[in-house]
Every structure is written in C-alpha cells, then in structure tokens.
Amino acid sequence: MNPVTTAHIVGSNDRQFWSATRRRLVPVTEQARLADMLHVMQLDTHHGEPENLSTMLPVWCVRKDAALFHEGSPTDTLYVVRSGSLKCVKSSEDGYHQVLSFVGPGEVLGFESLHRGKHRTSAIALEVSTVFAIPVQSLGSLRQQSPLFDEALQNAISRQLDSAGDMAELMAAVAADARLARFLIWLSARMAAAGQSAHRLRLRMCRRDIASLLGVAHETVSRSFTNLADEGLVQVLNRDVDILDAEGLRLRARCTRGVADDGAAPICVPQAKVAPPRVPAKPRASTARLNWFPNVEASESATA
Amino acid sequence: MNPVTTAHIVGSNDRQFWSATRRRLVPVTEQARLADMLHVMQLDTHHGEPENLSTMLPVWCVRKDAALFHEGSPTDTLYVVRSGSLKCVKSSEDGYHQVLSFVGPGEVLGFESLHRGKHRTSAIALEVSTVFAIPVQSLGSLRQQSPLFDEALQNAISRQLDSAGDMAELMAAVAADARLARFLIWLSARMAAAGQSAHRLRLRMCRRDIASLLGVAHETVSRSFTNLADEGLVQVLNRDVDILDAEGLRLRARCTRGVADDGAAPICVPQAKVAPPRVPAKPRASTARLNWFPNVEASESATA
DNA sequence: CGATCGTTTGACGGTGCTCAATCACCGTGG
DNA sequence: CCACGGTGATTGAGCACCGTCAAACGATCG
Numbered sequence: 001m002n003p004v005t006t007a008h009i010v011g012s013n014d015r016q017f018w019s020a021t022r023r024r025l026v027p028v029t030e031q032a033r034l035a036d037m038l039h040v041m042q043l044d045t046h047h048g049e050p051e052n053l054s055t056m057l058p059v060w061c062v063r064k065d066a067a068l069f070h071e072g073s074p075t076d077t078l079y080v081v082r083s084g085s086l087k088c089v090k091s092s093e094d095g096y097h098q099v100l101s102f103v104g105p106g107e108v109l110g111f112e113s114l115h116r117g118k119h120r121t122s123a124i125a126l127e128v129s130t131v132f133a134i135p136v137q138s139l140g141s142l143r144q145q146s147p148l149f150d151e152a153l154q155n156a157i158s159r160q161l162d163s164a165g166d167m168a169e170l171m172a173a174v175a176a177d178a179r180l181a182r183f184l185i186w187l188s189a190r191m192a193a194a195g196q197s198a199h200r201l202r203l204r205m206c207r208r209d210i211a212s213l214l215g216v217a218h219e220t221v222s223r224s225f226t227n228l229a230d231e232g233l234v235q236v237l238n239r240d241v242d243i244l245d246a247e248g249l250r251l252r253a254r255c256t257r258g259v260a261d262d263g264a265a266p267i268c269v270p271q272a273k274v275a276p277p278r279v280p281a282k283p284r285a286s287t288a289r290l291n292w293f294p295n296v297e298a299s300e301s302a303t304a
Numbered sequence: 305m306n307p308v309t310t311a312h313i314v315g316s317n318d319r320q321f322w323s324a325t326r327r328r329l330v331p332v333t334e335q336a337r338l339a340d341m342l343h344v345m346q347l348d349t350h351h352g353e354p355e356n357l358s359t360m361l362p363v364w365c366v367r368k369d370a371a372l373f374h375e376g377s378p379t380d381t382l383y384v385v386r387s388g389s390l391k392c393v394k395s396s397e398d399g400y401h402q403v404l405s406f407v408g409p410g411e412v413l414g415f416e417s418l419h420r421g422k423h424r425t426s427a428i429a430l431e432v433s434t435v436f437a438i439p440v441q442s443l444g445s446l447r448q449q450s451p452l453f454d455e456a457l458q459n460a461i462s463r464q465l466d467s468a469g470d471m472a473e474l475m476a477a478v479a480a481d482a483r484l485a486r487f488l489i490w491l492s493a494r495m496a497a498a499g500q501s502a503h504r505l506r507l508r509m510c511r512r513d514i515a516s517l518l519g520v521a522h523e524t525v526s527r528s529f530t531n532l533a534d535e536g537l538v539q540v541l542n543r544d545v546d547i548l549d550a551e552g553l554r555l556r557a558r559c560t561r562g563v564a565d566d567g568a569a570p571i572c573v574p575q576a577k578v579a580p581p582r583v584p585a586k587p588r589a590s591t592a593r594l595n596w597f598p599n600v601e602a603s604e605s606a607t608a
Numbered sequence: 609c610g611a612t613c614g615t616t617t618g619a620c621g622g623t624g625c626t627c628a629a630t631c632a633c634c635g636t637g638g
Numbered sequence: 639c640c641a642c643g644g645t646g647a648t649t650g651a652g653c654a655c656c657g658t659c660a661a662a663c664g665a666t667c668g
Binding site: 088093094098100111112115116120154155157160161164165168171172174212254296 | 351392395396397405413415416417418419420424425457458459461462463466467468471472473475476478517519558601
Binding site: 630 | 639
C-alpha cells in the first residue's frame, strides 16, 4: 500500500504501476475485435470488404474516479471509449482543475496530444468505464490495413472538433441559466445519439464539474437547476434530470451575445427555416426575473 | 459563363459564382506545390522519400471580410491557410454571430464538418488571405500517396483539437481582464510560433470579435485593454498591441475557477516548477481594484 | 450509525452588462 | 479642399446577476 518507493516516477506512463499501487485500476480485462470498436464508433461495417475486422484490440477497464492517463504523461496510446464516460481535466499551473469536456462511448481520447507526444489533459472516469487501446505505434499500420477504421477515426475526430465548437457555444451564453440549459440540451442530444432516452438523464458528473465546464460557480449551477425546475422546464432529483419541456428549454438556451446588427456583412446563409419571431424568454418564473438582454428584444423587434 | 443560370443554388459550393456576383473574390489565382503546403504546416520534408511533393494544389485568394465558405454549405473542400487569417463564426439560429476561433497560416479549415458534409461555421477572412484547397474527394488518395501529407494533416488536426482546449481555458477565466490577458498570451504564442514578434502584435480582428470569442461585451474588452495598459502590462494603440511585461501579463492571466481543494483526487502531476507563493495580482493599478478571488489566496496559503 | 462529501439555500458585495454619448478614422461626394 | 455619414473604439452611469462566504441539509459508504 505504500506508493512511497515509486513516488518519484509519478507522471510515468506505466499504468500497471498505477493500478498496482493506487488501486485505481486500469488493468486489462479482455480483448475485443476491431469490428466491435467500429460499431461503437457508429460506423456501419457493411460496405467494402471487412477483411481486417477480426484484429484483436486490448481493452482496459477504468474504475470510477481513476485516471486513464495523466496530464504530462507521454502519449503512447490512443483510446476509444467503449462504455461509461470520462472527463478531460486540465490543471492549470496553480493547481486548479478545469474540466474541458465529457466524453462518452465512441469518442477518441488522446488525439489532441499526438503532435506533442505528451498528454495535455487528464482523463478521469466518471463511472466504471472500458476503453479500447490503440498504440500510437500501430496507428499508422492499422489505418493502412483497415480503411474502415481510417474512416471511423476521421469521422470521430471530425465530430470531436465539431463538438468543440458546441462547447464554445456553451460557454458563450451570457446567463448562467442559459448555459445550464445548453448543457442539458447538449447532453440530451448525446444521449439520444447513443440510443438512450433524450429526456431522462442521469448525470454522471458532480455539480462542480458541470460548473467548471460551464465556467460558473457550482452554487450557481445549483441555483440554475432550481430556476429551470421552478419554470417547469426540467425536474431534477439529485443527479436525475427529467426534461419536461424540451422546447422551452431550447428557448431558455438562446440569448447569445454579440449582436448581429450586421450592417454590410452578408455572411448569413439563406436559412429559410429559422424560427418565427417569438419572445426569447417566457416571463413566467415565480420571481419574475430574467428580463434583461434588451439587445435580443431590440433585434427581434427590428426584424418584426 | 454566366453565373445567372446557377443563381438558384445559393449555398452551392460554386465559389466562382460567389466571386462573380458578390465581388467578394474567392478566385483562383495560381497553384502551388504540395511541398509548399507542407512547409506552411510546419512539417520538415526531410525524411522519407519526397516523391509526391510536386503535386500541384489550387490556391484561392480571399478578400477581407469575404467568406471562404458559409455555414450550411456543403463541405466539398478542405482548406489550409497559406497566408493571412480568418475567423470561424457560427450564427446561432436567432441571427447572432458567435466567433469560435481565429485561424492562421498552417491551420486546417473545414475538417470539423467532414462527418456531416455541411459546414457548421462560416469562415470570414480578417484580411487578404490565401488558402490551399484540397477537394475532399481526393483527400483519401492524397493521404495515401503522400505519407508526409498524412502526417502533416494528423498533426494539424491534433494541434487544432489541442487549441480547442486552450479556447475553453480562455473562456473559463473569471475576470474579463484575465480573459483578455489569456487571449493576448495565446495570440503572442501563435505569432511567435509563426516566426513573428511575440510582443508586438497587430490585431487583425475588431473588438467585437474578440469580445465574442471571450464571451464578454465589447465595451468590456475596451475597458480591459485600458486596465492592462494602466497596469503597464501592455501598450495599446488602436489595434497595435505591445506586450511590455509578459510575465506580469501571465500573472494576470491566472485566476481560474473551480477550486482544487482536492480531497482525495490525486490527479495532480508532479509539477515542480510552479510559481512560488506570491500575490496573484499586483495591486498597483491606479484605481486599486482586482482584489477578489480569495479562493486563490486561501489555496496558496494552505500550501504554504 | 457516524463521518465525509455533495448539494442546496441565504446574504452581501462587486463586477460586468446595458444604455448612451463622445471621439477618431475612413471613404465618398460636394 | 472640407463636409458628411458610417464604423469602430473609448468612456461614463446605473443596475442586477453572479461570485464569495457561510451554514444547513442530504446522501453515500465504511
């Protein structure tokens, strides 16, 4: 139980070490076929010749609150989440942890660190999770041997970049309620994409992690939860969240910043299916708050 | 050819149409060798056999404020910035523009939209810029023919994912001054990486775009600029920014949110070179502000 | 059953958002 | 040449949301 002897090589990539000393297991349990991974990555393996899909891949199991890898450790392995969920955390120098993203099944971990060779984030499991392991050494040959994997990887990375934009949108919202609403919508969409229920969510992360991702205080997250609940948009019982009024939640999620008074920049694509002019927030809260953002109303009245 | 006949397919990928009708030129001017692009992408083409590096690629020129592509248009081309800079903008339904990123030479545009086939952002040139064009059709064959390009692309995407994390850190800062400081540091690092001066910056974007990226009001950006200038950290004249005290700026950029009071999560890598305990912000501003974030002091005193 | 952590709620103070006016800069046209 | 409208940038005033501190409640686990 004494990790004292090897304490000086913290930050090494020896996961066996971590699993042995810290009990935060990252042991190999079984292997899986490449086809299984492609299935998780939402690639239909029905075109082309499935020649290499029987290649075996190691699978790791990560216990709750355990780290799949640590910030600063060398990136010698890429991971694809098979089950469960993790959070990517960056501890910024002075010791504060910033949650960068939550990842679920089918998502790739570690790709952002490839060009440096060192992980820039820590990946902490929010629950007991399993991941496929892909040594970076064999990454090239694997892509060459299996075009399907190559395509799946490209799509996964594309999705990841895309969702990074969503994250920016998340934090760009002004009001804390809107941020939380966007987060719930984002989570709902992810659950739906994974085949789960879109309105019955079970949060795997604590309030503080949500707060960190959203860029607010964790008390504010609590308050925003009760706000949304008071408005009848959601029903929240601890970490179980029911989305009662998805459309209303989507309404609350609007209110971005940065007026598009536009002027001469014709960068608007011909979008014909935008929502008709409607009030950006329904003032039916008990305390009758949230009536700011006059710019929104101003702009909308201008268009009307 | 008269582009009138194709006017009904606005949102089509016909850039010639746009260049002809809107006068916001995106015309092809010349071609370039693949080796040139790899050079911009910071890949040393000195190992392996440079067999395919003479492949010619089309180069487009984008005028200032012109769109390289629009949100919603089909993604049939990938772009690599050769010179200049652009901003990626997502107009979120109600017409508000959210700046997601600023991109410069060597960076890839459009990869995040590959998996959907439609661009999720608009790319607007901040100045006269040139880009290499890579048809997605020939993307696979090009990667297969040129392993060097494959490697360069992978590295570029990895960098892009990495900087997405930096963006999240940008917006995660609490105080507006800290956000702006982080932005300036980020920009300085980018300029330095591009071989430019690290302390003499010329902002290509307007205050409003910075504000949008940082998630604050554009007036706040102005105020933060004067704040940093009053502290002697920077000297700002319109869009010309001189970084006078990089270390002080880095100090102002600290102050993250989300306390790492930690408890039982040993996810901290052994960082031996953190700054010694010191006051998080020097109180030498004229108005003597910015003395909040007691959590920082609390944590620091705890470690002492 | 008790200890620890997560969650919630309250109160207070401050920062940043909104509105508004002013100035600087630029291209156009008189 | 200067007047003029337009955009961008700066500054000020007022207000309220949110961060901090504090305490209480609840849940989970040994």
